[in-house]
Amino acid sequence: MxxxxxxxxxxxxxxxxxxxxxxxxxxxxxxxxxxxxxxxxxxxxxxxxxxxxxxxxxxxxxxxxxxxxxxxxxxxxxxxxxxxxxxxxxxxxxxxxxxxxxxxxxxxxxxxxxxxxxxxxxxxxxxxxxxxxxxxxxxxxxxxxxxxxxxxxxxxxxxxxxxxxxxxxxxxxxxxxxxxxxxxxxxxxxxxxxxDLKATAQVAKKEIIKAPLSAMQLGSCLVEFTGKEFTQEQFEEWVRTLPDTVYRMKGYVPIEGIKNPMLFQYAYGMVQWLPEYLKMPAKLVMIGENIDTVPVIGFN
Structure with a gap:
């Protein structure tokens, strides 16, 4: 890396x-x-x-x-x-x-x-x-x-x-x-x-890696979707449960009935979905404060 x-x-x-x-x-x-x-x-x-x-x-x-x-x-x-x-x-x-x-x-x-x-x-x-x-x-x-x-x-x-x-x-x-x-x-x-700085997450495949923040507030984690699909409603319901300290999310989310993972973007409470015409990797990056405490149950 x-x-x-x-x-x-x-x-x-x-x-x-x-x-x-x-x-x-x-x-x-x-x-x-x-x-x-x-x-x-x-x-x-x-x-x-x-x-x-x-x-x-x-x-x-x-x-x-x-x-x-x-x-x-x-x-x-x-x-x-x-x-x-x-x-x-x-x-x-x-x-x-x-x-x-x-x-x-x-x-x-x-x-x-x-x-x-x-x-x-x-x-x-x-x-x-x-x-x-x-x-x-x-x-x-x-x-x-x-x-x-x-x-x-x-x-x-x-x-x-x-x-x-x-x-x-x-x-x-x-x-x-x-x-x-x-x-x-x-x-x-x-x-x-x-x-000596260690601000963000190391990434491993097929895992959700939490950010070892070492008392530093701003960090990230990478979510990889392994064979799981969602409806847009299910995914947005999960998004609504997130704390305000999640500032940004972007990535490609596998949606039921749609061939390629959709481009998903989130910024300060606002959600955007866009169709993707190429098959992109089903991954999502999350950025925020205390990101290691964010619940991601059901997404690994």
Whole structure:
């Protein structure tokens, strides 16, 4: 399986500096990185820092977390088929919500080939201390990126006084008590700290694997349907029993009387069914908090 890291963080927080340093460390360990980079503009400014020998996929003028999700799937599939790499790093745009971005990474087509280690959020600590200057919508996104991280980099600490440093770390810990907080400058993070992350489920065939969250809130599991079919009503009845902490589900569900498993998508209480004209693998990815407590009786 390929390890995957999702780098999150607000605009200008230092994600690209972290990316270049992590690539350097991976290459020093003779590990081959691949990079997927999401940028809002037409020109790939940040991607110019990635060396030519590293497989790179770019998402320009689009967001991994919304209409670009299908393109993201195609890009990852292309990397898996065409490139030789050990570790995939996905750097999201500063405007991406981490749950949405994580959702876009998962696909039933290749979920069993990827081991998502976790979300690493870089925090501009000076901006954090002045977050009240942001609009409510932007401030909310800023805080969501922090709240859902598995590892927090309290960056630009050199710009703060000692008292401000203590205040920033204390407040970040209060917002996300489950994440390890590393105080840093220039986005520097030791590779071993990333490698120790264990955010999501390892996948085994014909089993429902629970996510070993290790006190981390956001995780996933992969459900594989082995010879069982449902009616849409039966399946949606089960969906209604799920807790609000299940944010996303997507995959292909075998429905009685229909030749190919149907594409099923769920987001914050909304359900969508779409016919599928190819026979896709009957798998479903679930993303949420405390996903290991979700009841899945009758689905294995």
């Amino acid at each position: 390929k390890d995957v890291y999702l780098f999150s963080g607000f605009l200008g927080s230092g994600k690209t500096s972290m990316l270049t340093d992590v690539i350097r460390q991976l290459k020093e360990k003779n590990l081959k990185p691949a990079v997927m980079m999401n940028e809002l503009g037409k020109l790939p400014f940040d991607s110019q820092v990635v060396e030519k020998d590293i497989p790179l996929k770019e998402m320009l003028e689009g967001c991994i977390c919304c209409s670009g999700a299908e393109k993201t799937e195609a890009q990852i599939q292309s990397l898996l088929l065409d490139s030789n790499f050990d570790v995939l790093i996905i750097e999201t745009t500063g405007a991406a919500h981490p749950v949405e971005a994580l959702d876009a990474v998962y696909s039933p087509l290749f979920a069993d080939q990827l081991n998502v280690k976790g979300i690493v959020t870089v925090v501009d600590t000076k901006l954090w201390l002045h977050r009240q200057t942001l609009t409510p919508q932007v401030r909310s996104l800023f805080m969501e990126q922090i709240r859902h991280a598995h590892l927090l980099l309290a960056n630009k600490m050199d710009l703060l006084t000692e008292a401000e440093q203590g205040q920033a770390v204390y407040e970040l810990q209060g917002l996300n008590p489950h994440a390890f907080i590393l105080q840093t400058t220039n986005g520097r993070v030791p590779l071993n700290l990333l490698e």
